[in-house]
Structure formats: C-alpha cells, structure tokens
Amino acid sequence: MSDTLQQINDAVITRKRAEIQGLVTRAIEEGIEPKLIIEDGLISAMDVIGKQFSDSDIFVPEMLVSALTMKLGLDSVKPLLKSEDSEPKGTIILGTVKGDIHDIGKNIVKMMLEGSGFEVVDLGVDLTVEKLVEQIDTIRPDILGLSALLTTTMPEMKNTIQELQEKGLREKIKIMVGGAPVSNSFAEEIGADGYGADAAEAVVLARKLIGV
Amino acid sequence: MLIVAERINSSRRSIERALEANDVNLIQAEATAQAAAGADYIDVNAGTFIGDELDRLKWAVEIVQEAVDLPICIDSPDAAVIEAVVPLVKRSPMINSITLEPLRLEGILPMVAEHGTKVIGLCQSEDTMAESAEEKLQLASQLVERVTKAGIPLDDLYIDPLVYPLATNPQSALATMDGIGRIMEEFPGVHTICGLTNISYGVPKRKLMNRTFLVTAISRGLDAVILDPTDNHLFGALKAVLALISKDEYCIDYIGAFREGRLE
Structure with missing residues (x-):
C-alpha cells in the first residue's frame, strides 16, 4: 500500500478529522485510483474500527468519530468516482420495529454500514408493518435490517417477516435482525437470514448476505 | 479549561520544609508530577517566609523551570517580589494576583502591561x-x-x-x-x-x-x-463535567484520560 493510503487508513483509525481531507486530496494528486482510496484507505480502516469495537478496545464515541472521519474522506473522493465504481455495494433499509423507539444501536449500525460502502435508508423508529412493506416495495433494497431492544417488541420482527411473505416480497430481499434481546436462534426461529451481535458483525453479515 | 497547579505552596508543610532545606528533588518532583498530570501553569508560592519570600521564591522558580517546560504562575501579593521574579521566568507567566487595593493594583498592573503577562x-x-x-x-x-x-x-x-x-x-x-x-x-x-x-x-x-x-x-x-491536577478524583470530575457541557466533543478527552488511568 502507498504511504498516503496507509496514512489515510491510520487517520480514520486514530480519528484525525482535521487531517483526513488533506490526505485524501494528496492521494488524488498522487494519481491513486479513487476506488483504492475508498477501499484500501477508508473502508478497510472501518473494518479495523469495527473489530476494535467488538473487542471492547474502543468506546462508542470513538467509533462514531472514526465513522465521521471516514465520511469526510469519502466526501472528498466521491465526486471523482467513475460511475461504475460509485455504485453502492448494496442498499439496506434499516428501522426499529413498531412499539419500540430505541435507536442508538440502529444508528451505530447505520454509520458502520455507510462507512463500509452500503447505501442505507433509515426509516427510523416505531415502524408499522404497513410502512415497511410500502417502502420495501418502492425502494427494493437488497437487505432489510430490523432492530428491537425490548422483549415485548421482538415479536414484531416475526410479524413483519410474515407480512412480507404474504405480500410476496420476502424472497426478494435478505433480512437481518439485531438488538439487545435478539439472538441467533431467535433469528432462525422467525425466518430471518441472519443476526448481528453488534455493528461490526452487522457489516460482516450484510456483506455475506449479498456476496460483496 | 486552563489548569494552574497549586501544589508548590509554602503553606503546605512539606513544601515549606523543602524550601527551607533547598530540597531540589522534592520541589522538582512536585513540578514534574503536576506537569505530567495536565497542568498549564505551575503556581509557585513562598508566602510563609516573611522577609525572605523573594529569595525562596526565586530559588523555587529557577529549579521548577529546570524540571519542566511550563510557564510559572508567580504567586505573591508583593509588587516588589513579582518585579524581581518576572525577569527570571523563561515563558510568559501568570501573576497571582492583583486586587483593587491601590498599592497592589498600581504596583503590579504596569508590570503586567509591560511584559504582556496574564x-x-x-x-x-x-x-x-x-x-x-x-x-x-x-x-x-x-x-x-x-x-x-x-x-x-x-x-x-x-x-x-x-x-x-x-x-x-x-x-x-x-x-x-x-x-x-x-x-x-x-x-x-x-x-x-x-x-x-x-x-x-x-x-x-x-x-x-x-x-x-x-x-x-x-x-x-x-x-x-x-x-x-494529580488528584484523580478531582481530575476525573473535571473531565466529566467538560464532556457534559459540550467542551469535549464525543468525550474524546474523557476517554483519553480514562486510558491514562486518570479517571476515578
């Protein structure tokens, strides 16, 4: 990897918000492919950050600032991408199920997914099944990510999946679930495609689900 | 948040004894510890030495500056003492302090203006x-x-x-x-x-x-x-409140202090 790419990588990991755009500009001037800047410089750094977070080596705000740093870098390089390179890895709809207004975890997952090159549509909290179905029909995402923090709202995940099945939309998308009371076995039981224990796992899972 | 470190003050018994005995090690250890703990200025006070304050203060300022690269907070109410110490400091000092009492005000303020001190x-x-x-x-x-x-x-x-x-x-x-x-x-x-x-x-x-x-x-x-600043309970409270009042965006300093084992 070139020195500058390595420095971009380090800047995201060490949260150098003030320096990232200068480094990206330098990489562009050195003639480094925008795609490489994104993949090797920015996104691979977020993989490291995801791992550090999963291992409890860093705290939530540190992960957020890394994600913000990464986004600043992305903003500098995006206009230069060739159209085929600027395609997102995939589109993901995220939301917290009906009756549940918890969104901290979902928002972290969103930042990490965006940081990893996915297009994320965040539908917010307290989402009715009708609204979800309507949005999935319109946006046709690759993945639906559902969040619930309460044992009392977890069943909404099951209801949502059933409704999608009835509308004939279930087979068109992958579904991943997460939230404090959710588990792998629950995900299987309700017919989701996967479960992520934290934001970093959500990224790995999303990549696996759509093969990128 | 600017921190003036207070430990080198002759009203503390150990400091008074060290100033009496020219105990370089103790004074320099106090200075170094406070610098490492996040001091912006090292306050130096020899106020308990009536009649001998100036000499003790000069000595202490010199040896503190040998140990740390921080500016000094010259802690004396006496314009003559301050006037004699200001030429010794390597970095622009803080003067502690003036009041509205004419003698102190008129004695010290011109020095503040002339030397551009705080x-x-x-x-x-x-x-x-x-x-x-x-x-x-x-x-x-x-x-x-x-x-x-x-x-x-x-x-x-x-x-x-x-x-x-x-x-x-x-x-x-x-x-x-x-x-x-x-x-x-x-x-x-x-x-x-x-x-x-x-x-x-x-x-x-x-x-x-x-x-x-x-x-x-x-x-x-x-x-x-x-x-x-070496009191980690106090330092921890300081870092916590700065984060709470949005003077430490994303708690980065707070987390940094945690990593250094400074939060109690």
Whole structure:
C-alpha cells in the first residue's frame, strides 16, 4: 500500500478529522485510483474500527468519530468516482420495529454500514408493518435490517417477516435482525437470514448476505 | 479549561520544609508530577517566609523551570517580589494576583502591561470582601475597567470571584457560582478562575465538597481553575463535567484520560 493510503487508513483509525481531507486530496494528486482510496484507505480502516469495537478496545464515541472521519474522506473522493465504481455495494433499509423507539444501536449500525460502502435508508423508529412493506416495495433494497431492544417488541420482527411473505416480497430481499434481546436462534426461529451481535458483525453479515 | 497547579505552596508543610532545606528533588518532583498530570501553569508560592519570600521564591522558580517546560504562575501579593521574579521566568507567566487595593493594583498592573503577562484579579478592594454575587460583579467590573485602561487585553485577565467557606457563609457557593455566571455574561472575553479548597473549610470529606463545587462552577462558566491536577478524583470530575457541557466533543478527552488511568 502507498504511504498516503496507509496514512489515510491510520487517520480514520486514530480519528484525525482535521487531517483526513488533506490526505485524501494528496492521494488524488498522487494519481491513486479513487476506488483504492475508498477501499484500501477508508473502508478497510472501518473494518479495523469495527473489530476494535467488538473487542471492547474502543468506546462508542470513538467509533462514531472514526465513522465521521471516514465520511469526510469519502466526501472528498466521491465526486471523482467513475460511475461504475460509485455504485453502492448494496442498499439496506434499516428501522426499529413498531412499539419500540430505541435507536442508538440502529444508528451505530447505520454509520458502520455507510462507512463500509452500503447505501442505507433509515426509516427510523416505531415502524408499522404497513410502512415497511410500502417502502420495501418502492425502494427494493437488497437487505432489510430490523432492530428491537425490548422483549415485548421482538415479536414484531416475526410479524413483519410474515407480512412480507404474504405480500410476496420476502424472497426478494435478505433480512437481518439485531438488538439487545435478539439472538441467533431467535433469528432462525422467525425466518430471518441472519443476526448481528453488534455493528461490526452487522457489516460482516450484510456483506455475506449479498456476496460483496 | 486552563489548569494552574497549586501544589508548590509554602503553606503546605512539606513544601515549606523543602524550601527551607533547598530540597531540589522534592520541589522538582512536585513540578514534574503536576506537569505530567495536565497542568498549564505551575503556581509557585513562598508566602510563609516573611522577609525572605523573594529569595525562596526565586530559588523555587529557577529549579521548577529546570524540571519542566511550563510557564510559572508567580504567586505573591508583593509588587516588589513579582518585579524581581518576572525577569527570571523563561515563558510568559501568570501573576497571582492583583486586587483593587491601590498599592497592589498600581504596583503590579504596569508590570503586567509591560511584559504582556496574564494576571489573576481578585474581587477584593480595600473596604470590600465581595461576598454576594452583586458585590463580586461590581468589583469585577472595576477590575475590568482598570485593567483595560492599563492597555491590557481582557483575554489576559482572570477574575477570581473569591470563595468563602460554606461552613461560615451559607450563601458562599451560590454567590460564587452566580458571580461567575454574571461576570462571564457581562464581560465577554474575560476569564474566571478560582481555588477550590476554601469552600470546604471546616466540613468533613473536603475533597468531595471541593470537586462537586468545581463541577457546579464550571457549569456556570468558570474557564480556569487553581487545583491539584494529580488528584484523580478531582481530575476525573473535571473531565466529566467538560464532556457534559459540550467542551469535549464525543468525550474524546474523557476517554483519553480514562486510558491514562486518570479517571476515578
């Protein structure tokens, strides 16, 4: 990897918000492919950050600032991408199920997914099944990510999946679930495609689900 | 938040003995520890040596500067002492302190102007010890006027609203907090500073009272403080309140202090 790419990588990991755009500009001037800047410089750094977070080596705000740093870098390089390179890895709809207004975890997952090159549509909290179905029909995402923090709202995940099945939309998308009371076995039981224990796992899972 | 580290003060018995015995190691260890703990200025005080203050202070300032690269806060009420010490300091110092008493004010202010130092101004005049917030604001406004007239930028003035013991003055903490809020609002660009130990005089668990007072004062706008930065309970409270009042975006300093084992 070139020195500058390595420095971009380090800047995201060490949260150098003030320096990232200068480094990206330098990489562009050195003639480094925008795609490489994104993949090797920015996104691979977020993989490291995801791992550090999963291992409890860093705290939530540190992960957020890394994600913000990464986004600043992305903003500098995006206009230069060739159209085929600027395609997102995939589109993901995220939301917290009906009756549940918890969104901290979902928002972290969103930042990490965006940081990893996915297009994320965040539908917010307290989402009715009708609204979800309507949005999935319109946006046709690759993945639906559902969040619930309460044992009392977890069943909404099951209801949502059933409704999608009835509308004939279930087979068109992958579904991943997460939230404090959710588990792998629950995900299987309700017919989701996967479960992520934290934001970093959500990224790995999303990549696996759509093969990128 | 500007931290003036208070430990090298001859009113502490160990420091007084070290100054008497020319104990270089002890004084330098105090300076180094406070620098490592996040001090911006090292306060040096030899005030208990009546008649001999100047020599002791000169000695202490010289050996502190050998040990650390921080500016000195010259802690003396005596214009002649300050005048003799200012030429010795390597970095632009803070002078602690002036009051509105004519002798101190007129003796010290010209030096502040000439050398471009920072200065602590106490809300105290010949006939008033400012106890109420109103009095504190009134004296602060006189300090601002005198300092500005002397051609000193407001940014170099640190107003100490004074802190009286809660044990004997039940309104003391509130008066200081209100005073800080009103001074900071009335004179944009000026700073406020205070010490913490007076507040808890005569009550148990003084350190608990001191750090809680620090938190409330900072929440009202205090932006400089005289304290012992090596006290991790105090330092932890300081870092926590700065994060709470959005002076530490994304808690980055707070987490950094945690990693250094500084939060208690």
